[in-house]
Amino acid sequence: MRLSAYFLPTLKDTPTEAQILSHRLMLRAGMIRQTSAGIYAWLPLGHRVLRKIEQIVRSEQDAAGAVELLMPTVQSAELWRASGRYEDYGKEMLRIRDRHDREMLYGPTAEEVITDIVKGTLKSYRDLPRTLYNIQWKFRDEIRPRFGVMRGREFLMKDAYSFDLDFAGAKRAYQKMFLAYLRTFARMGIRAIPMKADSGPIGGDMSHEFIILADTGESAVFCDRRWVEWDVLASAPAYDQDLEPFFADATGIYAATEEKHNPDTCPLPAEQLVTARGIEVGHIFYFGTKYSKPLGAVVAGPDGNPVTLEMGSYGIGVSRLVAAVIEASHDDAGIIWPESVAPFKVGLINLKSGDAACDKVCADLYDVLRTAQVEVLYDDREERPGVKFADMDLIGLPWQLVVGPRGLKAGTVELKNRATGERLELSQDSALERLTS
RNA sequence: CGGGGGGUAGCUCAGCCUGGUAGAGCAUGGCGUUUGGGACGCCAGGGCCGCAAGUUCGAAUCUUGUCCCCCCGACCA
Secondary structure, three states, rough: OEEEHHOOOOOOOOOOOOHHHHHHHHHHHHOOEEEEEOOEOOHHHHHHHHHHHHOOOHHHHHOOOEEEEOOOOEEEEHHHHHOOOOHHHHHHOOEEEEOOEEEEOOOOOOOOHHEEEEEEEEOOOHOOEEEEEEEHHHHHHHOOOOOOOHHHHHEEEEEEEEEEOOHHHHHHHHHHHHHHHHHHHHHHOEEEEEEOOOOOOHHOOOEEEEEOOOOOEEEEEEEHHHHOOOOOHHOOOOOOOHHHHHHHHHHHHOOEEEOOOOOOOOOOHHHHHEEEEEEEEEEEEEOOOOOHHOOOOOEEEOOOOOOEEEEEEEEHHHHHHHHHHHHHHOOOOOOOOOHHOOOOOOOOOOOOOOOOEEEEOOOOOOHHHOOOOOEEEOOOOOOOOHHHHHHHHHHOOOOOEEEOOOHOOOEEEEEEEEOOOOOOEEEHHHHHHHHHO
């Protein structure tokens, strides 16, 4: 993409409404624009990151055997009356009336809808187990939205729902998602720690929050130092293996949110305890027959008798993750994207647009990179070098390929690693080789 | 929802107390000088001072109402 033809409204000043770092950086990097309190438009750069994160979530859900579908944002109040949550959910639910004065709502979650879909379709124990998921916009009318997309009212969420015949099956489904979550977050370059959690208004009794450590996190968390050092992907089993030992190991390492942590009964010696702040990026629940029972979701069991489905639900805050990754990865100059979620892999900087030699070399590099399927943002604007460097650092692409008259005289281009700051003077070919290998 | 702060140019803000021709910096357009880490000079464009009513000869400024935004608290993927 040529920057001169892109839409990247970066800001030099920090808009006053933004308080936390990720919000400021997202606004300054031209990723989002607020349209109402807690509601945001995703500008091209932010949209690319959102899609990258969504795709990682999707591919790991698929790998774990979950099946994707897409449910509506607007739901009928009728279903929620049946589960008893229409009243329980209170003012956090955005209620709408259609032209016939029917009561509708903008879905804050989808347990009712999915259960209703499934109940006429999963008929026999032979149809189980099943885990279905969708990635869809949700709306919760928070009393006070804040922190940008970290705590918006409208947010993109992956929500999965498991259906099993019995507790043993439900537990296995739960463990699969537990593993899928650890893998998903690790693939985004962040470390999410599963912590025992309250089940909240959604209900249930087996529940973990996945929390990433960041200085600007919303709540205090406490965990065993081992969590910070553990390479999850190295020790993780495959999804079709027995997950019980891994699950037992992982849940055996201490980790607790502020509400669950008691300094007096904490089993860890002080030097082993990490005290930090955390951001919740995922939450998994087992809740048994809470929705299947009132909504009548039953299948025929092996003996022919009806069995009420055992369910769990599993959420990941996709849009929140964009901000969470930034909270976990930035410096004074701006964002530092992990390569897996970066909007582009390479920023190609032409230090002297209009200079024949610079233009030619940049055009060549740009073509080669694109042909090699490397995502590249080419800053071909007629701006001063300082502006280009500052913008590129701000938007945080993992690699900067800098082409200027000084280097070309010596036959080199400069390759800068955004994360480490390391700069290498290389020939065009060896720079390309590093970026395309 | 309780408590606090705020809406003036695209962005950051001054002006309001004490009513009298609407300002600065940055950004934008033009010209010139610059050109490896957010350049400099000159010129130009850009505003229903959130909206409505009131007080007044006269309102960005005072009064009332209303909408919106931000912060603190309870609530949360």
